[in-house]
Amino acid sequence: MKILVVDDEKKIADTIAQRLELRGIETAPVYDGSSALERVRDNSFNGIILDLRLPDIDGTEVLERVMKEHPHMRVVILSGHANEGDFRICMELGAVACFRKPADIEMLLQALSG
Amino acid sequence: MRRLLFRFSPQFLDAGSGGESRTVLFNYRRIWLVSVLLLLAVSILPMGLLVIISSQLAREAIGSENRLRAVRLTSNTRRTISFFLEERLDALRFIARQESFRGLNSELQLAYLLRDLQMGFGGFVDLGLINADGLQVRYAGPFDLTGKNYGGQEWFRVCVEKGFFISDIFLGFRQIPHMIIALKVPKKDGSFYLLRATLDTRKIIRILSSLELSEGSDAFLCNREGLIQTPSKYYGNVLQRFELGLPGYSPRSRVIEARDRKGKPILIGYAYIKDSPYVLILVKRGEEIMKGWFSLRTKINWIFFLSIITVCVVVLGISTFMVNRVYENDQARLRAMERLEASSRLISIGRLAAGVAHEINNPLAIISENAGLMKDLFTLKKEYREDPQLMGLVDDVLESVERCGEITKQLLGFARHVEARVTPIRLEEVVAEVISFLKKEASYRKIEIQTDIPSDFPVVFLDRGKLQQILLNLVNNAFQAMDDGGRLQIKARERSDGRVEIEVRDTGCGISEEDQKKIFEPFFTTKGTKGGTGLGLSITYGLVQKLKGDIKVRSALGKGTTFTVVLPLKIERKEDEGPACG
Numbered sequence: 303m304k305i306l307v308v309d310d311e312k313k314i315a316d317t318i319a320q321r322l323e324l325r326g327i328e329t330a331p332v333y334d335g336s337s338a339l340e341r342v343r344d345n346s347f348n349g350i351i352l353d354l355r356l357p358d359i360d361g362t363e364v365l366e367r368v369m370k371e372h373p374h375m376r377v378v379i380l381s382g383h384a385n386e387g388d389f390r391i392c393m394e395l396g397a398v399a400c401f402r403k404p405a406d407i408e409m410l411l412q413a414l415s416g
Numbered sequence: 417m418r419r420l421l422f423r424f425s426p427q428f429l430d431a432g433s434g435g436e437s438r439t440v441l442f443n444y445r446r447i448w449l450v451s452v453l454l455l456l457a458v459s460i461l462p463m464g465l466l467v468i469i470s471s472q473l474a475r476e477a478i479g480s481e482n483r484l485r486a487v488r489l490t491s492n493t494r495r496t497i498s499f500f501l502e503e504r505l506d507a508l509r510f511i512a513r514q515e516s517f518r519g520l521n522s523e524l525q526l527a528y529l530l531r532d533l534q535m536g537f538g539g540f541v542d543l544g545l546i547n548a549d550g551l552q553v554r555y556a557g558p559f560d561l562t563g564k565n566y567g568g569q570e571w572f573r574v575c576v577e578k579g580f581f582i583s584d585i586f587l588g589f590r591q592i593p594h595m596i597i598a599l600k601v602p603k604k605d606g607s608f609y610l611l612r613a614t615l616d617t618r619k620i621i622r623i624l625s626s627l628e629l630s631e632g633s634d635a636f637l638c639n640r641e642g643l644i645q646t647p648s649k650y651y652g653n654v655l656q657r658f659e660l661g662l663p664g665y666s667p668r669s670r671v672i673e674a675r676d677r678k679g680k681p682i683l684i685g686y687a688y689i690k691d692s693p694y695v696l697i698l699v700k701r702g703e704e705i706m707k708g709w710f711s712l713r714t715k716i717n718w719i720f721f722l723s724i725i726t727v728c729v730v731v732l733g734i735s736t737f738m739v740n741r742v743y744e745n746d747q748a749r750l751r752a753m754e755r756l757e758a759s760s761r762l763i764s765i766g767r768l769a770a771g772v773a774h775e776i777n778n779p780l781a782i783i784s785e786n787a788g789l790m791k792d793l794f795t796l797k798k799e800y801r802e803d804p805q806l807m808g809l810v811d812d813v814l815e816s817v818e819r820c821g822e823i824t825k826q827l828l829g830f831a832r833h834v835e836a837r838v839t840p841i842r843l844e845e846v847v848a849e850v851i852s853f854l855k856k857e858a859s860y861r862k863i864e865i866q867t868d869i870p871s872d873f874p875v876v877f878l879d880r881g882k883l884q885q886i887l888l889n890l891v892n893n894a895f896q897a898m899d900d901g902g903r904l905q906i907k908a909r910e911r912s913d914g915r916v917e918i919e920v921r922d923t924g925c926g927i928s929e930e931d932q933k934k935i936f937e938p939f940f941t942t943k944g945t946k947g948g949t950g951l952g953l954s955i956t957y958g959l960v961q962k963l964k965g966d967i968k969v970r971s972a973l974g975k976g977t978t979f980t981v982v983l984p985l986k987i988e989r990k991e992d993e994g995p996a997c998g
Binding site: 311314317318320321324325378380382383402403404405406407 | 434774777780781782783784785786788789792793795817818821825
């Protein structure tokens with residue numbers, strides 16, 4: 303299993319990635335939308351942990367594009383700013399789960415592995 | 417008394433006097449005072465000026481009218497007396513023409529003539545015939561004066577010189593006031609004789625006393641030396657000197673203002689009677705003269721006084737009423753502002769809370785993830801995993817983060833839910849309130865507002881603010897849909913199913929069939945960019961939903977739109993909501 307961690311907050315992305323590594327999961331942390339889309343393109347990821355507030359491309363747009371190219375990608379939204387409306391939109395766009403920061407790593411993992 | 421005063425004293429008097437918590441926009445007392453003083457000044461000052469000026473004019477008019485009347489009276493009286501004297505002289509002239517000296521030169525004939533004069537004219541006491549030497553040759557009368565020689569006397573000289581003579585009034589040896597008149601008659605032979613007659617003064621006195629004089633006025637004759645000739649009521653006895661002094665000579669009747677010996681103002685009318693030693697004096701007292709003026713002045717003063725009182729009452733009333741209205745309006749505005757402030761404060765608090773929550777969530781996530789990582793790392797190493805204190809510390813951090821997360825979640829929730837407060841509501845009050853917000857616009861745009869709420873309409877238990885917002889939104893919408901001169905109807909009725917129905921109907925532009933399906937959707941608007949946000953009806957819809965009601969629309973393009981809101985009689989209070997006032 304290989305997970306892409308996308309968060310504009312470098313520390314969060316790195317920490318989450320490291321914690322997942324400790325649980326035997328291959329990860330790659332990125333800090334903006336465009337590099338996230340670039341990394342997804344090589345088709346090696348099974349899932350994405352995606353923040354909605356990103357410096358370049360909005361999280362929902364990243365989600366939309368990812369889902370277009372990889373309809374089976376498991377995307378979990380992890381946001382500190384979003385409200386229920388945003389979450390509903392994300393679910394409609396194909397996210398498997400939405401979490402508000404701070405979230406429990408086990409629950410993220412559970413959502414990612416389905 | 418205090419309570420009574422309190423009852424009638426306007427509300428604004430207490431405003432701004434401190435001790436009151438309510439905000440005061442202006443110093444209403446000062447506004448009131450300024451308005452009262454200003455109004456009083458602009459109404460009373462001109463009135464006072466007018467009164468003073470008109471008094472002055474009236475006084476002058478009355479004064480000159482009085483002078484004029486005195487002049488006329490003096491002049492008329494002078495003419496009468498002048499005529500009286502002239503008439504007596506003419507009588508003598510008539511005799512001289514009628515009879516020759518020879519005819520007169522007989523005691524009997526003279527006695528006849530005297531009798532005829534007494535009967536025809538009156539006032540004649542005796543009649544004498546005097547020759548050129550001054551000897552009285554013939555005499556008819558009550559005394560025996562035949563043979564008396566007047567040759568050396570002053571009057572004889574004057575008469576010979578001027579042709580006639582009128583004497584002062586004097587007492588003579590009989591101690592009866594009388595006067596004499598004499599006429600020089602030329603004879604054919606070049607010499608002359610004199611006809612002399614004594615006149616009774618009673619007739620002259622009667623002429624003067626028959627003048628219609630008011631109280632305190634006086635009329636009498638003086639001679640040119642200033643001796644009083646006929647009886648005077650106030651200014652001295654006959655043959656005494658006129659105490660105020662004789663006014664200077666004037667060929668015409670004149671009136672002068674003077675003061676009597678007590679210093680009171682008087683009018684003296686006088687006339688020097690031509691060809692006689694007499695001066696007619698007419699005295700009128702000032703008080704008498706100005707009697708008309710005094711009564712007029714009293715009247716004017718009363719009218720002025722009553723006008724001032726009326727003006728004061730009206731000015732006080734109007735000022736008080738106006739300032740009170742301003743005060744009430746200001747207070748209403750303040751209350752509205754306070755309400756608005758309260759609601760906007762709530763919204764701001766909500767926004768702030770949400771913002772804070774959002775901002776805190778990220779750092780919380782870092783703490784959470786880092787602590788989680790620490791825990792993960794500890795779990796991997798046996799020596800740490802079995803240290804209960806270390807694991808406990810990390811768990812405490814995680815637990816605290818979780819709690820913080822819970823708090824931010826609640827804060828976010830606060831921004832969305834403003835709790836419902838259920839209170840008993842009389843619908844007509846809420847409707848009236850809503851209409852009052854738009855009354856100005858309605859009258860300005862000539863929009864007629866009709867309400868039809870039956871008097872037995874039940875009290876409903878709902879959230880007042882929400883109901884008000886619903887009605888306000890609908891009425892606002894109606895106003896925007898209508899052109900000037902439209903009609904808005906608000907009807908309410910109780911339905912058989914235990915719910916109430918409120919209808920808001922306008923005569924506006926209407927909504928097309930297609931649009932009717934979408935009007936409750938957020939951001940749907942027919943008003944384009946300049947109009948609303950497209951949220952009004954969707955918010956209204958949400959509010960109706962929250963009150964557990966329904967809203968429907970019926971509309972015909974160009975004819976108007978009717979919104980029907982159906983609401984329950986009451987909504988249950990939630991357990992955790994506490995008292996209605998929150």
